[in-house]
Amino acid sequence: MIKKDSKVSMHYTLTVDGAVADSSQGKEPLKFVQGAGMIIPGLENELEGLIEGAKKTVTVAAADGYGEHDPQGMHKVPRNAFDAPEGEEQMELVVGHMVQGDMNGQGFQAVIAEIGDDEITLDLNHPLAGKTLSFEIEIVEVKNESLIITD
Numbered sequence: 001m002i003k004k005d006s007k008v009s010m011h012y013t014l015t016v017d018g019a020v021a022d023s024s025q026g027k028e029p030l031k032f033v034q035g036a037g038m039i040i041p042g043l044e045n046e047l048e049g050l051i052e053g054a055k056k057t058v059t060v061a062a063a064d065g066y067g068e069h070d071p072q073g074m075h076k077v078p079r080n081a082f083d084a085p086e087g088e089e090q091m092e093l094v095v096g097h098m099v100q101g102d103m104n105g106q107g108f109q110a111v112i113a114e115i116g117d118d119e120i121t122l123d124l125n126h127p128l129a130g131k132t133l134s135f136e137i138e139i140v141e142v143k144n145e146s147l148i149i150t151d
Helices: 041-047
Strands: 007-016 019-023 030-033 055-060 074-078 098-103 106-115 119-123 133-143
Touching (some): 041 133
Antiparallel strands (some): 007 019, 007 030, 007 133, 055 133, 074 119, 098 106, 106 119
């Protein structure tokens, strides 16, 4: 049975807004330690007490998944910050595309939210922030270590 510190292997299919966003089907199952914060809290809470072979549909609200969309995660940057160095090909800027960069020595990933003449608006929120998540899960394996004390 899944409890704190259980080592769990699980297959899942994640659906967001009616479309499959991610799945372990055809791949190795997802492996994690229950209670270690390795998966989102809303999913972890729903797995407590399940046994090997269990199948379940789990709905996770945004607040218990990747959080609500935070307006402070929206940042405007000068369009020329995306200019390619001389001799390199210019990156195509498309709303909805993921970009990576470095700001004050800190790496980041963001989604292009808006393209203006002089500025690009980047969304630094997780792409699934603000979304209700639906998981179809199957518990493949549960390992609970027990401590054996001998004299």
